[in-house]
Amino acid sequence: MTSRPTLAVWKxxxxxxxxxxxxxxxxxxxxxxxxxxxxxxxxMTSAVIEGPYDVSLVEGSITTPGDADRILAVRAASGLLVxxxxxxxxxxxxxxxxxxxVGEYTSTVYAHPEYISTLAESSPISSYVQVDLELxxxxxxxxxxxxxxxxxxxxxxxxxxxYSVCEECKMAxxxxxxxxxxxxxxxxxTRAGCGALCPAVNRGCYGCFGPADTTNTGSLSKRLADxxxxxxxxxxxxxxxxxxxxxxxxxxxxxxx
Amino acid sequence: MTPSGANANRTIDVHxxxxxxxxxxxxxxxxxxxxxxxxxxxFEPPRFFEAFLVGRGYEEPPDITARICGICPVAYQMSACAxxxxxxxxxxxxxxxxxxxxxxxGEWIQSHALHIYLLHAPDFFGCRDAVxxxxxxxxxxxxxxxxxxxxxxxxxxxxxxxxxxxxxxIGGFYRSPExxxxxxxxxxxxxxxEESLETIAWVASFEFPEIEANYRFVALSHPDHxxxxxxxxxxxxxxxxxxxxxxxxxxxxxVARSSALHSRLRGRDPYLTGPLARYALNGSKLPKAARDAAxxxxxxxxxxxxxxSIIVRAVELYFACDEALRLATEYEPPEPAxxxxxxxAHAGAGATEAPRGMLLQRYELDxxxxxxxxxxxxxxxxxxxxxxxxVRQVVASGLELGDTELTARCExxxxxxxxxxxxxxxxxxxxxxxx
Numbered sequence: 182m183t184s185r186p187t188l189a190v191w192k193x194x195x196x197x198x199x200x201x202x203x204x205x206x207x208x209x210x211x212x213x214x215x216x217x218x219x220x221x222x223x224x225m226t227s228a229v230i231e232g233p234y235d236v237s238l239v240e241g242s243i244t245t246p247g248d249a250d251r252i253l254a255v256r257a258a259s260g261l262l263v264x265x266x267x268x269x270x271x272x273x274x275x276x277x278x279x280x281x282x283v284g285e286y287t288s289t290v291y292a293h294p295e296y297i298s299t300l301a302e303s304s305p306i307s308s309y310v311q312v313d314l315e316l317x318x319x320x321x322x323x324x325x326x327x328x329x330x331x332x333x334x335x336x337x338x339x340x341x342x343x344y345s346v347c348e349e350c351k352m353a354x355x356x357x358x359x360x361x362x363x364x365x366x367x368x369x370x371t372r373a374g375c376g377a378l379c380p381a382v383n384r385g386c387y388g389c390f391g392p393a394d395t396t397n398t399g400s401l402s403k404r405l406a407d408x409x410x411x412x413x414x415x416x417x418x419x420x421x422x423x424x425x426x427x428x429x430x431x432x433x434x435x436x437x438x
Numbered sequence: 439m440t441p442s443g444a445n446a447n448r449t450i451d452v453h454x455x456x457x458x459x460x461x462x463x464x465x466x467x468x469x470x471x472x473x474x475x476x477x478x479x480x481f482e483p484p485r486f487f488e489a490f491l492v493g494r495g496y497e498e499p500p501d502i503t504a505r506i507c508g509i510c511p512v513a514y515q516m517s518a519c520a521x522x523x524x525x526x527x528x529x530x531x532x533x534x535x536x537x538x539x540x541x542x543x544g545e546w547i548q549s550h551a552l553h554i555y556l557l558h559a560p561d562f563f564g565c566r567d568a569v570x571x572x573x574x575x576x577x578x579x580x581x582x583x584x585x586x587x588x589x590x591x592x593x594x595x596x597x598x599x600x601x602x603x604x605x606x607x608i609g610g611f612y613r614s615p616e617x618x619x620x621x622x623x624x625x626x627x628x629x630x631x632e633e634s635l636e637t638i639a640w641v642a643s644f645e646f647p648e649i650e651a652n653y654r655f656v657a658l659s660h661p662d663h664x665x666x667x668x669x670x671x672x673x674x675x676x677x678x679x680x681x682x683x684x685x686x687x688x689x690x691x692x693v694a695r696s697s698a699l700h701s702r703l704r705g706r707d708p709y710l711t712g713p714l715a716r717y718a719l720n721g722s723k724l725p726k727a728a729r730d731a732a733x734x735x736x737x738x739x740x741x742x743x744x745x746x747s748i749i750v751r752a753v754e755l756y757f758a759c760d761e762a763l764r765l766a767t768e769y770e771p772p773e774p775a776x777x778x779x780x781x782x783a784h785a786g787a788g789a790t791e792a793p794r795g796m797l798l799q800r801y802e803l804d805x806x807x808x809x810x811x812x813x814x815x816x817x818x819x820x821x822x823x824x825x826x827x828x829v830r831q832v833v834a835s836g837l838e839l840g841d842t843e844l845t846a847r848c849e850x851x852x853x854x855x856x857x858x859x860x861x862x863x864x865x866x867x868x869x870x871x872x873x
Contacts, residue, residue: 192461194483197858198508198601204556205600207587211579214569223461225556226567227849244483274505277490286489297484320508320601375599382598382605382613387501389602417494422505 186235186334189221191255193241193248194275194303199266200224200240202323209327216334232258236333238326239312242268242303244275249300249309256310263329264306267319271391272425274319276303279425280437305425314339319389319422322374342373343394346386350377358385365405367418370396370428391423398432412436446471450833450845462857464848466833473837476830478822478852488812496522496781496807497608503799503814504602507858509552512545512593513792514799515606516667520788521799522608524682528779533772534610535667536765540620541596541603542666542790543762547589547630548600549793550755553856554637555582558748561850562644578640581633585755588630592623592762610776620769627766631759635731638752642735646745647847649835651828653742654707655715656820658791664716664723664757666791672719673709682787685800688815708823711795712855713750714741728757744828744854751856781807792817794856818857825855 190200204225206213213219220230237259243249256262264270272279278286279302287294306312316325325341332339342348346368350357358364358380366385368377372393379386392398398419405415416436419429450466461482467475487506491499499518504511516538523530530538555578556568565571572579590600596615597603605612656677658669671677671684679687709715718740721729732753741750787800795817802811832851836844 194485196505196508196511198505198511201508201552201601204552205586205590207583207590210583211569211572211576214572219567219569226569227560228566228570244485248483274487274490274502275485278486281490283486286486287484289489289492290484290486299484319505378598379604379612382611384604384607384612387604414495417498421502 185216185218187220187230187232188217188330189232189234189237189255189259190219190224191221191237191239191241192223193239193252193269193306194244195241195266195268195273197224197240198320199268199318200238202265202321202326203238205323206327213327213330217330233260234258235260236330237262239264239269239306240266242272242275242305243309244300244303245298246300247298252306252309261313261333262306262310263314263316264312265316265326266321267317267389267391267422268303269306270315270317270426271423271429272303272305274422274424276425277420278303279430280420280433303425314341316341317372317390317423318374322376325374344373345369345393345396346371346373346375346377346380346390349373349375350380353377353381355380358383359404363408365408365410365414365418367401369401370398387421388419388429389422391426392428396428398428399435402432402436448841450841450848452845452849464829464852466829466844466848468833468837471837473830473833476826476833478826478829480822488814491801491809491812494809496525496801496803496809497779499799499801499809499812500606500608501602506814506816508601509549509858510545510792510794510797511602512542512597512606513790513797515603516542516790517788517792517797517799519606519608520668520681520790521786521801522788522803523779523786524788525784525786525801525803526779526782527784528609528777530610530777531772533770534775534777536769537596537611537614537772539667540762540765540769541593541606543758543765544589544592544596544600546666546758546793547755547762548586548593549589549856550751550758551582551586551589553793554641554748554751554755555579555586557856558751558853559641559644561846561853562748581636585630585633585637588626588759591626595619595623607776609779610772610774612775614771614773614775617769617771620766623766624763627759627763631756631763634752634756634759637755638731638735638749641748641752644748646743647832647835648743649745649831650742651744651831653714653718653824654709655718656709656711656796657715657719658789658796659720660723662723664720664761668790671789671796674715674718680787681789681798682785682800684789685787685798685813685815688798688820708827709820710824710855711817711820712747713754713793714744714747715795716791717741717750717753724753724757725760728753728760731756744851747854747856781805792858794818794858795821816858818855821855821857825852825857828852828854 359366367388368386419433503514598605655674658665660669798815
């Protein structure tokens, strides 16, 4: 990379929360803008520099024919392509359409479905192009993002944990809400990164960082059923913000009554 | 002055409006020196929230609807809670209501500081972003970032996370923060309150185009305080309704150029929600110090110049800091943190004031709490027609301007209302067509 690499931020179907994570780096934002050249970032600046870009951060999932073409152009203009957040990495909450009839969805929300151009499925970026690094979370943990950009600037490999929320929870010294309170919790199968926020407020993890590297969803589902969750309840737990991630998708279908 | 020659026929196209949240574009067509058409196009891809909420559990909307918008998730969570609790016939105790208001103040501080300093102010200095502005005036931008950070801290403290908080549930919270945790916010909030006064003085010194719009204002109103998390829906032309009654009279239209539905009131012209509306309808409820600061900044009891919305936003920023400080000082942890909300077969509606305007949700539940229907009215879809009308007025009064300047002013006219396009889609590029 040259001394001042170029950074571009792209948005597809999303809530803007992961990009906002960049603007939420209040202590690092002006420094970041000095270390890299922000070449394209619509939410932050009217200035646009033409590509190619050394690093592209991609937020959002692919849900329209137009976006399916646009991601190819983004890939072609990018050195490293990093997806940020659950939408870009696993289709996001809008991937719930993958389990329904999108035509019916369109007529539920819009009076003139013919004005709406949409794909039957919401897909992660990796379904369309090669992704170099994925940052999980709904939303991402901005400290992870700062870590990744710092690592890329230093020319070293970023460290992203693949273990589960349970490990972070133990490190945080939280009481196990599943064991101690019988609260349904996806922590055992969910990737670390948030800092075990939910158990810290006495609620079960709801899986917003998606599946950990190794998961035993079948065993967890049995425990969830023992706690009194219906088949539909179990299915719903896997079917939120990362419902298109392979492990969560498969397990939700197992319990889709 | 009647423009002639090259300026008589033109189109202004802004594709990918910058410094707004989400994606949209603006098309302006000028023919024979007269304004022909203004269209705000929202091409944010549809995400179908109202469809996939059907069949989900009644305890899920706070977490699910938060994902409509990363900038105002608390607004979605609070409106969802209000709507579901209304459907179930539950009223939360005052202590929970106050903690919700404290969390919401955090979002107002965060969102208003973001819009004033990072998205809106650069326009008034001819800068393309806050980084350029920081080169001209580092102290101002650093102040904005500190304010924003204080708002985020407050949200993290009460909500567990600033973007998509995890501590909110139907009936209240998963965990009540301890007194000492909230007490730690008092000093940063005192500093933020001082810096928000500096913010008012700073933005009041900007140069503003002299434009007065004729707005129909709609906002929540509460007898005891400047409404945020609860109230009745009132308007500048005499509406006084519950959120449910208001939902019944607001008509949503679907037009080809937009994946956001346009809201109108049956038989009436478009309306505006947000800081200008709240200030006009509820200004008397602001604390005296905020009213004095507004008067010193040159605001009367009503501000109808959309470019001056940045001053109103700064007054509200001061208010949110002051109110958060009051709530933090008086804080008593709610015990229990949440009250039970047994489901019932009923419909309910809830409205709260998102930083950019009123946000209404309505749900219909069955006896087990399964959602039978959902309706979400985000502020930007309610404001879209009025924003178009603002742009029309700006173009009509600026036909002598060159394309570059006119385009910049059109973009600013949109940005004045802090539109959240991600929310509305169910939005910005500017194009001016002088053909």
